[in-house]
Amino acid sequence: MSSKREQPPGPGRPRDPGADASILQAAMEVLVEHGVAGASIERIAKRANVAKVTVYRRWSSKENLLADAIEAAREAIPAADETETPAEDLPGIIDRLLPQWSAALVEPQLRMLTARLLGAGPDHPKLLAAYREHHLAPRRERALATLRRARDAGVLSPDADLDMLIDMLNGAIMQYLLLADENPDPAAARDYLERLFRQAGLREPAADTP
Template sequence: MELLIERGVEGAGMEQIAKRAGVAKVTVYRRWSSKIDLLVQAVESLREEPPRLPDTDPADLPSAVAALLPTWSEQLADRRFQTLSARVLGAGPDHPELLSAYLEHLVRPRRDRAEEILTQAREVGALPAEADIPVLVDMMTSAVIQRLLLSTVPVSAVEVADYLRALLRQVGFRFPSG
């Protein structure tokens, strides 16, 4: 992962990977038939469950979302995560299997969690009843990519949390006052 983040797909050759791991190149080839197979497995290993909302009264859902924004923002503000995302998205046309692994193991769990939370928000009236949840998630994903991956200016976790809060407000999410 370090080489992929530092140098991209083309710069993360089997020889460099073996050298970084302190093993012979043949040792790497015994386990993986290609660099892309190795990188796909490395991306798959990053899978983690996004934070869940605590079990609370449905009326407290907006407060629970507000409390989770800093946690979600930490990863989004991490330059290594941003660089990894940019590298994999950029490599997609040449290495679709790597992009597929990224989408399945890093993006899909977060999309699913966002859809779950926004559906709950719609059910408790924190989002308009006519809100199209998959479209909202697409809009939010696109906005995050625009803000974090297409910008050369680093942003802090606090700035990301503020941006996510503004984005949610823009789509009609009703945060608690105060």
Template sequence: MSAGPRTPRRDGPGRPRDPDADTAILRAAIDLLIERGIDQTSIEQIAKRAGVAKVTVYRRWRTKEELLAHALESVRADLPTVVDDHERDSSLSESIEQLLPVWGRALADPRLRALTARMTAAGHDHPHLLDVYWRRYLRPRRQRAAAVMRQAQHDGLLDPAADVDVLIDMMEGAIMYRLLVQPDTLQPATISRYLHRLLTQVGFRLPPHTAADETPA
């Protein structure tokens, strides 16, 4: 899974930030979050795992919550979205069909399932982390997804009377339930088929999904 951008950038005067250090810190944060959970993960431990000084971490992120939110988003960066790809495709339905096997492989990753479980359990004890992740990452992505769904309504691929916000909740909730509650190991092809069924159930007009549409990992 990706550990985030690797392009040097400046936060102010001085030398550009080292993208390799950023990558190492984000990867260490994710590894520790999966292994130990939020309470047992500290800036000091992340710095040690990444092989950098603690001050190096604090130059980039002011709090543990900000660092973990960025680390979580770095994992999501590996999961392409219709929002990002649709502009390059002539058909929204074709774009969805092309991405179904990609989504299936990503959502079958045990690390993503573990992270989802950690974040679901974080709500009560770590509201600030969820607030940061929601404001900086989830809400903007949701707004872009809603715009694409409204375009789908305009193009006749989705019921124009459907409540887009409720549909997004339904899809996200179904996916999280599938990842967290189903005890069996999920295969990419199984998830791809499930996602196709989910999309059609919420109203997307898509062509039938076949095994031939799925590319082996």
């Protein structure tokens, strides 16, 4: 579900709902190709084949638009907290989602988006602030709620530091997205994730080989 900030509708022709997806897709493509500095509203509007005013009716700033475009790309990746499976089956949820997560870790566009976002910090702090406030913070709260239920169900240790656990998982995934081999394959990514979740206590230990 998009968390795009709606702007008050202006006079004239009714809004075209289909323009939202076109603008987000264009913003993502322009960000990947030109970076934050080159991702102007004018360039994005031209790529989406809409007028600049159409963009400004939906987003009050370039930073908010780019933050939503990055999140729109991530929405295709399912999160464990978006399932309806009981928390005690969190290891099973992870097993079922591993193929999709592994494919995402080697997706060139996602890897470039991650690099663009993290590299924007020193020169474009408003982008990181917008993404943190509107996307990362709510996502983290949902993850914490899922891990609390898993801890209460006995999947995790009663004294597990859930905030630190999330930081460790996020850090490991960022490291893989940014520093893995130039052409990683899904099998290698899956092996990495399996070892990561096993180390975090979110997956059963590997069976001993006879």
